[in-house]
Amino acid sequence: MERKQLLLDAAHFRHATKAFDPDQKISEEDFSFLLEIARLSPSSIGLEPWKFVVVQNEAIRKELSTYSSGAVKQLETASHFVIILARNDARYDSAYAKHMMTNVKDMPEETFEQHIIPAYRTFQDVNINILDGDRTLFDWASKQTYIALGNMMSAAAGIGIDSCPIEGFHYEKVTSYLQQKGILKQDDPYDVSVMVAFGYRASEPKYPKVRQSQQEIIEWIE
Numbered sequence: 001m002e003r004k005q006l007l008l009d010a011a012h013f014r015h016a017t018k019a020f021d022p023d024q025k026i027s028e029e030d031f032s033f034l035l036e037i038a039r040l041s042p043s044s045i046g047l048e049p050w051k052f053v054v055v056q057n058e059a060i061r062k063e064l065s066t067y068s069s070g071a072v073k074q075l076e077t078a079s080h081f082v083i084i085l086a087r088n089d090a091r092y093d094s095a096y097a098k099h100m101m102t103n104v105k106d107m108p109e110e111t112f113e114q115h116i117i118p119a120y121r122t123f124q125d126v127n128i129n130i131l132d133g134d135r136t137l138f139d140w141a142s143k144q145t146y147i148a149l150g151n152m153m154s155a156a157a158g159i160g161i162d163s164c165p166i167e168g169f170h171y172e173k174v175t176s177y178l179q180q181k182g183i184l185k186q187d188d189p190y191d192v193s194v195m196v197a198f199g200y201r202a203s204e205p206k207y208p209k210v211r212q213s214q215q216e217i218i219e220w221i222e
Contacts, residue, residue, distance in 0.1 A: 014157035020199030049087035070168015074197035092120030
């Protein structure tokens with residue numbers, strides 16, 4: 001019961017923090033913990049199709065804010081700001097998939113070629129039908145990054161750190177800017193998925209947390 005209450009308290013504590021206290025910084029130990037939570041997050045077929053870019057450079061943050069209307073205050077005041085990238089090449093038959101299965105997960109190459117490729121081809125091409133275009137494949141990978149995003153924010157709330165997930169940015173302009181700065185290279189197998197800011201709230205939320213009731217959103221089939 002104590003563990004359950006700690007998790008519920010963290011869920012009630014968490015809110016989308018628009019402005020952080022710029023004088024309060026997250027310790028290196030605590031932020032390393034949040035990055036480790038992200039690293040350990042689950043992903044579909046275990047491909048981990050993500051990369052976490054921690055932007056601490058003030059000049060880059062300021063320039064990013066011109067293309068990120070939903071992140072102006074966060075970029076200015078957050079202790080730590082993360083751009084989460086999603087892979088655009090996470091196909092069942094890609095060199096990356098082979099690397100993940102044979103090098104990272106230590107799967108025999110023969111097993112990957114004979115069993116995993118056919119199974120994952122059916123999964124991606126037939127079951128969820130994401131191989132029709134580059135955008136559908138990227139969107140699938142992007143969905144995986146949101147698992148890591150949610151885990152990071154929940155873990156942050158659990159240790160008293162605030163956060164704000166951010167989709168309010170111009171995708172093409174942010175991508176172009178990151179390429180100009182060499183953060184993203186033209187041939188990188190990544191595209192921008194979502195952003196998230198971390199820090200300590202400058203003030204308490206003006207409004208209480210409000211959600212739909214369980215009765216409105218949950219249906220039991222017995």
